[in-house]
Amino acid sequence: MKVIILAGGFGTRLGEETVTVPKPMVRIGPHPMLWHIMKFYASYGFEEFVVALGYKADVVKSYFLQFADMASDLTINLGSGTVERRRRHQERWIVHLIDTGLDTLTGGRVLRLAPIIGGETFMLTYGDGLSDVPLDHLLAHHRSEGKLVTVTAVPAPARFGGIEFDDDRIVGFAEKHARSEGWINGGYMVMEPGLLEYLVGDKDSLEASVLERLAQDDQLVAYKHTGFWQCMDTMREKQALERLWASGAPPWTRW
Secondary structure, three states, X not given: OEEEEEOOXXXXXXXXXXXXXXXXXXXXXXXXXXXXXXXXXXXXXXXXXEEEEOOOHHHHHHHHHOHHHHOOEEEEEOOOOEEEEEEOOOOOOEEEEEEOOOOOOHHHHXXXXXXXXXXXXXXXXXXXXXXXXXXXXXXXXXXXHOOOEEEEEEEEEOOOOEEEEXXXXXXXXXXXXXXXXXXXXXXXXXXXXXXXXHOOOOOOOHHHHHHHHHHHOOOEEEEEXXXXXXXXXXXXXXXXXXXXXXXXXXXXXXX
């Protein structure tokens, strides 16, 4: 089963790093977000990826073109110019890097990938969010519901930290990452190829129009996930993910 990763949107300014790289290539520890997402899917056996590129597509292409050498130990003979990979990396991924246009919206990017999607069920997520959603359970839920699209729904993060009271006495403060009531689209979707019939062009947005039309036709279902989920839209969120990685036990790792 193929995994589509939407990595073509314009990046959010996360310090100086996003001046030169798209957001999915911002590093958490020594690896870009895109690598973390792919490692997570691969841990469930999904190892064929279709990366929908747009903004700074060359940066993503360069990363994967150099991946085998950068992830291996090398012996370089400067006299002959030969390079021997001594310790090879363990990844067995197939990675399709497809330029889907600079200004194409999310639905349009999926439509441009129709030839490579073919007639099979596929997974889709964004290039800026990490989770520990159990993909096997997600897929089983999707198949049991029989709809065109299943969206992983996650509790909406609270915008501000909260004050905890005992009568009028303040007893503590809730962090900003505490969850509020309500649910949002966390990505990590499962889709049937019939979704393509709902897409009409580059200006189609999954979030603003396509998913709405699917809901109206009773072709959209949610998989509610209350475990770990974190997007990376701000420097604060990037730093929070880096702290989790540095802890040695980040919740999205299964490898």
